[in-house]
Amino acid sequence: MKLENEDVLDRFVICHQCYTLHEEIPIKDGSHACCTGCGGILYRYDTRLVDHGLALSMTGLVFFVLANAFPLVEIELLGVGQFLTIPKTIFSLFASGFYIVGIICAFLIFIFPLMIFLINTLLFTLLKFRVGTKLSKELLVLLAYITPWSMSDIFLVSILVSLVKLIGYAQIHMGVAFWALMVFVLIDLYLVKYIHLSEIWMLRKRIILKEAIK
Amino acid sequence: MIEVDENDLMRCPICGAVNIDKGNKNICRRCGSNIYKHRNFSTEKSWAYLITAIIMYIPANLYPILITNQFGQAEGSTILGGVVLLWEHGSYPIALVIFFASIMIPVLKFLILFYLLISVKYPLGNDKKVSKHKLYYMTEVIGPWSMIDVFVVAILAGLIHLSNISIVAGTAATAFAISVFFTLLAAHAFDERLIKEKL
Numbered sequence: 001m002k003l004e005n006e007d008v009l010d011r012f013v014i015c016h017q018c019y020t021l022h023e024e025i026p027i028k029d030g031s032h033a034c035c036t037g038c039g040g041i042l043y044r045y046d047t048r049l050v051d052h053g054l055a056l057s058m059t060g061l062v063f064f065v066l067a068n069a070f071p072l073v074e075i076e077l078l079g080v081g082q083f084l085t086i087p088k089t090i091f092s093l094f095a096s097g098f099y100i101v102g103i104i105c106a107f108l109i110f111i112f113p114l115m116i117f118l119i120n121t122l123l124f125t126l127l128k129f130r131v132g133t134k135l136s137k138e139l140l141v142l143l144a145y146i147t148p149w150s151m152s153d154i155f156l157v158s159i160l161v162s163l164v165k166l167i168g169y170a171q172i173h174m175g176v177a178f179w180a181l182m183v184f185v186l187i188d189l190y191l192v193k194y195i196h197l198s199e200i201w202m203l204r205k206r207i208i209l210k211e212a213i214k
Numbered sequence: 215m216i217e218v219d220e221n222d223l224m225r226c227p228i229c230g231a232v233n234i235d236k237g238n239k240n241i242c243r244r245c246g247s248n249i250y251k252h253r254n255f256s257t258e259k260s261w262a263y264l265i266t267a268i269i270m271y272i273p274a275n276l277y278p279i280l281i282t283n284q285f286g287q288a289e290g291s292t293i294l295g296g297v298v299l300l301w302e303h304g305s306y307p308i309a310l311v312i313f314f315a316s317i318m319i320p321v322l323k324f325l326i327l328f329y330l331l332i333s334v335k336y337p338l339g340n341d342k343k344v345s346k347h348k349l350y351y352m353t354e355v356i357g358p359w360s361m362i363d364v365f366v367v368a369i370l371a372g373l374i375h376l377s378n379i380s381i382v383a384g385t386a387a388t389a390f391a392i393s394v395f396f397t398l399l400a401a402h403a404f405d406e407r408l409i410k411e412k413l
Binding site: 005007009010012013014016017018019021038073075077078080082084088089090091092093096098100101104105108109137140141144145148149151154155157158159161162164165166196197198201 | 216220223224225228229230231232233234243244245246247300305307308311312345347348351354358359361362364365366368369370371372373374375376378379382383387388391392395398402406409
């Protein structure tokens with residue numbers, strides 16, 4: 001295979017599921033390209049990715065605050081009411097001396113999801129106003145490191161599992177934060193798992209090229 | 215003009231850009247990060263994490279993960295004991311979820327990583343019956359789900375602490391959390407380029 005220079009490699013893409021090499025072809029706006037080997041999604045083309053990303057990451061932040069400020073569930077056990085919030089889950093682990101689990105949980109369900117959404121908000125703002133190309137590169141690298149460690153979705157499933165365990169022992173009322181967390185997880189799934197990071201890299205390149213032409 | 219062999223192209227694990235494999239030191243042309251710089255001891259890091267995870271998985275199964283204090287009586291239950299208890303109480307779906315999350319997924323992950331790490335050193339399973347890249351991708355996707363049990367313990371411990379009835383986490387919770395943490399590290403440290411199926 002002959003290449004003119006290294007930048008031409010941007011026309012190629014390697015499937016992240018089965019490592020097959022593909023050449024990129026232009027596709028219709030809003031559609032996606034699939035791998036011939038395994039059917040996994042290679043890349044998408046969305047002209048309004050900046051607006052979508054910015055809107056979703058800001059909405060996500062609002063719902064994240066709601067999910068942390070209000071009780072997730074309230075239970076009534078032996079006539080005594082108890083409630084649970086996300087910070088309380090972490091602090092009760094510290095209070096009972098489980099520092100390692102506490103730290104791990106704090107990072108997985110609080111710090112990393114918050115960081116991801118803050119970084120995404122900043123990143124899409126930078127791309128929207130076409131400034132700070134160097135900073136956006138650093139942010140994308142940082143994002144790649146922390147994305148695998150954000151586990152809000154798993155935490156949501158854990159809440160459901162633990163509530164099923166409590167059925168029969170206590171009366172359970174869902175709190176405001178539970179629904180907020182649900183919305184947050186849906187946004188998180190779309191923004192972090194559905195949109196590949198390479199699409200944001202491609203978007204960044206398009207924006208830099210456009211600026212260079214001007 | 216540069217002449218490149220297709221097999222020399224690789225994917226940056228951080229940003230996904232296609233790069234040319236130049237030998238010992240590879241810096242991604244798009245994001246500037248090092249691409250698996252420890253080539254002289256490529257699998258050792260992953261092995262070390264995997265063995266740590268397996269060692270931590272032993273106390274995770276032996277010690278109680280959840281201790282219930284009911285009217286002055288403390289009662290601990292292990293991971294497997296909890297699954298059996300749930301099954302006997304008739305909550306089959308939850309028993310299955312816990313069983314899959316805390317027993318099946320970690321063990322499956324250990325086995326897959328073991329197989330991958332051995333197969334990159336010795337000619338094993340090159341007949342393409344199962345794609346190793348797909349196996350690796352699967353471990354990355356299902357891996358975090360074993361944290362369910364730790365989160366459930368954290369939620370129950372945070373929710374139930376009355377004077378008569380309280381639930382606290384047990385030693386196994388720490389061991390299990392560390393075990394999952396190290397399996398995730400082991401999977402991330404694995405160099406995907408060592409899988410050479412196309413040769």
